[in-house]
Amino acid sequence: MSVNYKSIQWNRQKIVYDLILVGLVALYIFLFRYIAEQIDPYPSPDNFGLRIRAYGSAAFILLHVILSIGPLSRLSPKFYPLLFNRRHTGVTMFALAVNHARLVRFRYHGFGNLDPTTSLFVSNTNYFSLTGFPFEILGIVALAIFLFMAATSHDFWLVNLTAPVWKALHMGVYLAYGLLVGHVVLGALQSNRDPLLTILVGVGLFWILGLHLITGWREMQRDRPDLAKTNAEYVEIGCIADIPNNRAKVVTIGGERVAVFKYEDKISAVSNVCQHQNGPLGEGKIIDGCITCPWHGYQYLPDSGASPPPFTEKIPTFDVKLEGDRILVKTIPHPPGTQVDPAIIPVEVTQ
Amino acid sequence: MLLSHRKTHFFAFAVLSVLLSLCFIAGIVLRPDYTIATSPETTSLFEEAGFVIATEEEAIASTTLKSSSISLEAATQFDSRDRLVLILKPNRPILSPDLLMYWDETASKPEELGDRALLLGSLAGTSRRQFILPDAIAENQGYLILYSQAGKELLAAWEFPSELKP
Numbered sequence: 001m002s003v004n005y006k007s008i009q010w011n012r013q014k015i016v017y018d019l020i021l022v023g024l025v026a027l028y029i030f031l032f033r034y035i036a037e038q039i040d041p042y043p044s045p046d047n048f049g050l051r052i053r054a055y056g057s058a059a060f061i062l063l064h065v066i067l068s069i070g071p072l073s074r075l076s077p078k079f080y081p082l083l084f085n086r087r088h089t090g091v092t093m094f095a096l097a098v099n100h101a102r103l104v105r106f107r108y109h110g111f112g113n114l115d116p117t118t119s120l121f122v123s124n125t126n127y128f129s130l131t132g133f134p135f136e137i138l139g140i141v142a143l144a145i146f147l148f149m150a151a152t153s154h155d156f157w158l159v160n161l162t163a164p165v166w167k168a169l170h171m172g173v174y175l176a177y178g179l180l181v182g183h184v185v186l187g188a189l190q191s192n193r194d195p196l197l198t199i200l201v202g203v204g205l206f207w208i209l210g211l212h213l214i215t216g217w218r219e220m221q222r223d224r225p226d227l228a229k230t231n232a233e234y235v236e237i238g239c240i241a242d243i244p245n246n247r248a249k250v251v252t253i254g255g256e257r258v259a260v261f262k263y264e265d266k267i268s269a270v271s272n273v274c275q276h277q278n279g280p281l282g283e284g285k286i287i288d289g290c291i292t293c294p295w296h297g298y299q300y301l302p303d304s305g306a307s308p309p310p311f312t313e314k315i316p317t318f319d320v321k322l323e324g325d326r327i328l329v330k331t332i333p334h335p336p337g338t339q340v341d342p343a344i345i346p347v348e349v350t351q
Numbered sequence: 352m353l354l355s356h357r358k359t360h361f362f363a364f365a366v367l368s369v370l371l372s373l374c375f376i377a378g379i380v381l382r383p384d385y386t387i388a389t390s391p392e393t394t395s396l397f398e399e400a401g402f403v404i405a406t407e408e409e410a411i412a413s414t415t416l417k418s419s420s421i422s423l424e425a426a427t428q429f430d431s432r433d434r435l436v437l438i439l440k441p442n443r444p445i446l447s448p449d450l451l452m453y454w455d456e457t458a459s460k461p462e463e464l465g466d467r468a469l470l471l472g473s474l475a476g477t478s479r480r481q482f483i484l485p486d487a488i489a490e491n492q493g494y495l496i497l498y499s500q501a502g503k504e505l506l507a508a509w510e511f512p513s514e515l516k517p
Contacts, residue, residue: 048476107476111448113501131381167356174363181371185378198379205375209368216361223354255354273353 017085021092025062029054048107052100053188059096060184064204066090067177071215077283080294087153090173094150097143104136135187138179145176155276163278181205226252234321234328240267240345241325248291250282254331257282258318261291261302266342268302269318269329275336276313306337322346410438412514418507421445421497427484427515435488435517437471437495440479448501450474452482454511456493461508464498489516 032054033047040050066089073079109119124134149170158166184201237251243262250257250272257272259282270291272282279295286292290299290308300307300315307313314337319330322343334340413426422442430436439452453468455461461468471482474497487493488511497507 111450111476113448130377131383164353164356168359171356171359171363174360174367178367178371182374185375189378190382193382202375205371209364209371212360212364213368216357216364219357220361223357252354257353278353 013081014085014088017081018088021085021089025058025092025096028058028061032057048103052103052107055096055100055103056188059093059100060180061204062089062093062096063177063180064208066093067173067208068211071211074215074219077294083295090146091150091153094143094146097139097146101139101143131186131190133182133186135183135190138183138186142176142179142183145172145179149173149176158277163273163275167278177208222250223252223257226255232331234319234330237327237329239325240322240327243267243327246286248282248284250280251329253318253329258329258333259291260320260327260329261286262345263289263302265345266302267320267322267327267345268340268342269320270300270302270305271316271333271336273315274298275315281315303342304337304339305334411517412512414512414514415442416495416507416509416512418497418509421507423497425495425512425515427517429517430483435484435486437482437484437515438479439474439482441474441477444477445474445497445506447499447504447506449499450506451498451500452480453496453498454485454488454493455496455508456487456491458492460510461494461496461505463505464496468496 033050036050036053037047066086069079069082069086069089073083105116105120109116109123112119112123114122120136120140124132124136126132126134149172152161152166152169161169181201189198189201235253237253237258237260238249240262243249243260246261246263248259248261250259252258257280258269259272259280260267260269261282263286270281272280274281274293274295276293276296276298279293279298281291281293281300284292284294286302287299289301291302292299298307298313299311300313303317305315305317316333316336317338317340318333319340320343321328322345327343409428410426411428413424416423416425416439424438424440424442426438428436428438451473452471453464454471455465455468457465457467469485471484472480474480493511494508495511496505498505
């Protein structure tokens with residue numbers, strides 16, 4: 001969180017994250033080229049082909065990692081640290097893909113009598129052939145989507161577009177992933193029949209598809225019991241004992257998730273959606289008296305849904321009341337940042 | 352808002368699962384049976400195209416052919432069928448399209464590609480390429496010509512070095 005605008009708010013975690021990321025990518029590129037040079041019986045002196053494959057495969061593998069982080073963090077909070085700086089991973093992946101495309105443009109299209117970029121688009125027009133399809137076009141469209149995502153990845157765009165619009169636009173990564181699978185299957189796998197490569201691409205594909213389908217299904221099932229379907233003013237969300245101290249229970253009311261927190265013998269309910277990147281506040285905890293988002297650490301006061309001064313983020317709040325040890329939450333939220341008196345847990349219940 | 356995003360995400364992946372699985376399976380099942388350029392099965396194809404497998408130890412001699420920005424390592428040797436072959440390897444990329452090597456049996460340095468010039472083969476990047484030479488090269492004077500087919504331009508001509516002759 002920051003009050004004054006800073007282009008990048010560097011902190012220790014970001015620096016460590018980026019160093020590990022860049023180190024792993026550099027190690028992969030080095031090992032790929034070193035091992036390939038050792039086992040290639042006919043090495044090419046300029047190594048262009050090796051460099052093209054090294055950068056292309058690095059970008060493709062990194063995209064698999066990026067697409068795995070989201071669903072894995074839905075399955076286990078242990079993966080939250082990877083989520084923290086996922087956008088830097090995305091921009092790194094884009095840089096690798098650009099270098100792959102730059103090398104391909106020079107190596108395969110730089111020596112003809114056509115402009116290399118023109119040649120890239122017109123050298124293969126077999127659009128009605130599956131295995132002869134101009135797979136380069138699929139890669140170019142995916143690269144254009146990644147360019148858009150990398151250019152709008154900064155918090156500047158997140159704030160100005162608002163998180164829901166930003167997230168909707170960035171769902172384009174799924175289309176780009178589909179295009180890249182086509183790019184690899186109709187490109188590299190057509191000329192390279194090594195079964196290991198085919199197996200690796202297949203395992204990666206079914207890993208991503210399976211992971212997203214399983215977590216997507218689980219999330220939809222979690223949203224299914226909507227407590228506000230009865231038109232009641234208040235809905236019961238469970239018992240006080242259901243919620244650990246300084247933690248929340250997440251329920252669906254009126255088509256959105258609500259996080260009901262227990263802290264300091266009080267109960268408060270706020271929207272489950274962090275204003276920053278729509279992270280799941282209910283999976284965070286109360287730290288220093290504030291609800292703390294598990295994704296990037298944005299904080300909100302539980303009784304007002306407002307970030308502590310001087311920060312300005314706000315989320316909707318809900319009226320809460322207790323009947324015995326049962327918690328009831330009003331179905332209609334207050335506007336973001338509205339102060340609501342928390343429900344006080346009676347002494348006899350706390351004992 | 353987020354609930355609709357979750358539904359979009361799930362149904363997008365349901366569609367992707369069907370489409371990408373079909374693409375992957377069809378792409379693998381229907382792929383043509385190419386012979387990989389670096390596999391042993393292609394040796395005969397290269398030989399038919401005029402390339403020969405030769406080793407450095409058998410080289411008759413080697414030298415460097417230079418002309419302005421162009422520099423080629425050149426060597427000759429006999430292949431397994433006792434044919435004289437010329438091995439050329441550009442020391443750096445030659446930034447002209449569609450490069451062809453010719454042998455022109457002429458006494459004076461050619462300024463353009465003559466009708467009698469004999470095509471030896473093509474260069475590719477900085478790869479080492481090998482060309483079968485005509486028998487006449489041993490006795491007659493002539494020039495090696497580097498020609499850009501797409502540019503219709505003679506880039507360089509070198510008198511065939513006498514030390515490369517058997």
